Amino acid sequence: MAGEHLHDVPLYASRTLAVRDVHCRPHGPERGGEEVSDAHTIVFPRSGLFVKHVQGEDLVADANQVLFFRKDEPYRVSHPLSGGDDCTSYAFSARWLAEASALRDPAVLDRRERLFPVTHVPSPARCVLLHHRLRRKLGLSSCDAVEVETLAMDVLDAVLEAVYERRNGRRNQTHTRTARAHQEQADAVKTVLAARMRERLTLSEVAKAVHSSEFHLARLFRREAGVPIHRYLNRLRLRAAIERLAEGEQDLTGLALDLGFSSHSHFSDSFRREFNVSPRGIRKQLNGRLLAEMSKKAK
Numbered sequence: 001m002a003g004e005h006l007h008d009v010p011l012y013a014s015r016t017l018a019v020r021d022v023h024c025r026p027h028g029p030e031r032g033g034e035e036v037s038d039a040h041t042i043v044f045p046r047s048g049l050f051v052k053h054v055q056g057e058d059l060v061a062d063a064n065q066v067l068f069f070r071k072d073e074p075y076r077v078s079h080p081l082s083g084g085d086d087c088t089s090y091a092f093s094a095r096w097l098a099e100a101s102a103l104r105d106p107a108v109l110d111r112r113e114r115l116f117p118v119t120h121v122p123s124p125a126r127c128v129l130l131h132h133r134l135r136r137k138l139g140l141s142s143c144d145a146v147e148v149e150t151l152a153m154d155v156l157d158a159v160l161e162a163v164y165e166r167r168n169g170r171r172n173q174t175h176t177r178t179a180r181a182h183q184e185q186a187d188a189v190k191t192v193l194a195a196r197m198r199e200r201l202t203l204s205e206v207a208k209a210v211h212s213s214e215f216h217l218a219r220l221f222r223r224e225a226g227v228p229i230h231r232y233l234n235r236l237r238l239r240a241a242i243e244r245l246a247e248g249e250q251d252l253t254g255l256a257l258d259l260g261f262s263s264h265s266h267f268s269d270s271f272r273r274e275f276n277v278s279p280r281g282i283r284k285q286l287n288g289r290l291l292a293e294m295s296k297k298a299k
Contacts, residue, residue, distance in 0.1 A: 021135075034075070048079075049079070063240065070115070128275070129275055185221075197240065201233065245282055
């Protein structure tokens with residue numbers, strides 16, 4: 001991914017792993033020029049939304065998704081919403097990817113040029129937590145290579161588990177013109193939810209925004225996304241919350257209201273159900289050692 005609107009921040013690099021934050025601030029909604037990844041890369045969008053255009057397919061990428069960029073495969077990116085996006089990318093060596101994938105699909109060893117059997121998967125809560133813990137670990141001067149790469153392998157394992165669950169569940173689906181239209185409408189809903197995440201939306205407002213009936217849209221979206229619209233929206237908000245908690249957000253009530261939750265308790269209950277830990281607990285996990293490190297440096 002290259003261009004004057006990109007800011008690339010390397011977080012870690014070795015022979016087997018490269019981790020970097022990528023901040024994209026495009027000049028407009030138009031598709032960018034053709035790009036090619038120089039490695040098999042797993043990308044976690046953390047905020048914002050973009051569309052990846054690859055092989056005739058348009059993939060809407062938000063914080064509920066994990067995307068896969070195959071080595072040497074050309075693609076383009078566009079941003080239907082203003083503000084750009086922030087992502088973290090993991091480039092694993094082909095050997096690591098092949099060995100990890102072969103545990104679930106031995107045939108992958110015969111097609112190493114296409115190590116990713118899907119283009120994207122929903123991001124499970126376990127992936128989100130592991131990913132953020134690794135990012136915070138990389139912010140500590142005390143982290144070592146063995147620890148970082150072990151945590152990265154945990155991230156990879158969690159992602160591949162989601163990949164093969166999704167692949168097996170979709171094995172018998174066909175790609176008809178109707179199916180494509182349904183996917184496009186579901187993607188339109190995702191764009192609306194990302195743009196209006198902080199609003200107290202109604203189903204009627206979402207349906208009106210994508211020119212659909214409430215009943216039809218609710219059924220279609222659940223089938224395409226795997227979860228109801230309200231749960232998808234809730235996950236977007238919770239992933240935005242964990243991003244801000246990782247940056248040290250202190251005012252939980254303000255955070256809850258800013259992200260569209262009705263109260264602090266509504267936010268805390270939702271957060272605990274999704275991540276099996278409280279907002280205070282995850283803030284402590286993600287920031288405790290970092291704050292201690294900063295205190296040492298200040299002395």
